[in-house]
Amino acid sequence: xxxxxxxxxxxRREFRRQARKLAAFGEQQNLEGASYAxxxxxxxxxxxxxxxxxxxxxxxxxxxxxxxxxxxxxxxxSDEDRRxxxx
Ligand code: HEC
Numbered sequence: 001x002x003x004x005x006x007x008x009x010x011x012r013r014e015f016r017r018q019a020r021k022l023a024a025f026g027e028q029q030n031l032e033g034a035s036y037a038x039x040x041x042x043x044x045x046x047x048x049x050x051x052x053x054x055x056x057x058x059x060x061x062x063x064x065x066x067x068x069x070x071x072x073x074x075x076x077x078s079d080e081d082r083r084x085x086x087x
Contacts, residue, residue, distance in 0.1 A: 005055065011048035018044055 018041040025033035 007051050007055070008048070011044055011051060015041065015044045015048065 018037055022034055022037040022041055025037050
């Protein structure tokens with residue numbers, strides 16, 4: 001769904017434009033063109049996500065992230081390490 005946000009709309013249009021170019025180059029079996037269009041396409045993914053991170057609120061709360069302990073053969077795991085981790 002398009003947000004009422006001109007930048008988001010821009011990225012959405014750009015994404016579609018690059019996707020059409022990629023499809024057209026694919027049909028023409030133009031590998032160089034398709035590679036170039038693909039790079040432009042995934043650049044749009046990253047740019048739009050950067051924009052959304054700055055202006056949209058996606059997650060209600062910051063996630064409680066922590067490193068997942070890797071079991072080793074050295075010593076026993078502590079109770080802290082055995083606790084299930086919410087992902
Ligand atoms: C026009 C803006 C825009 C473009 C372009 C875009 N995204 Fe996103 N993407 C979003 C937004 C906004 C969300 C968060 C949606 C939500 O949480 O409701 C999202 C979410 C995601 C997610 C998380 C999905 C999930 O279920 O949590 C992935 C993965 C993703 N995008 C990958 C991509 C990839 C790969 C591309 C390019 C091929 C891309 N996006 C292009 C805006 C965009």
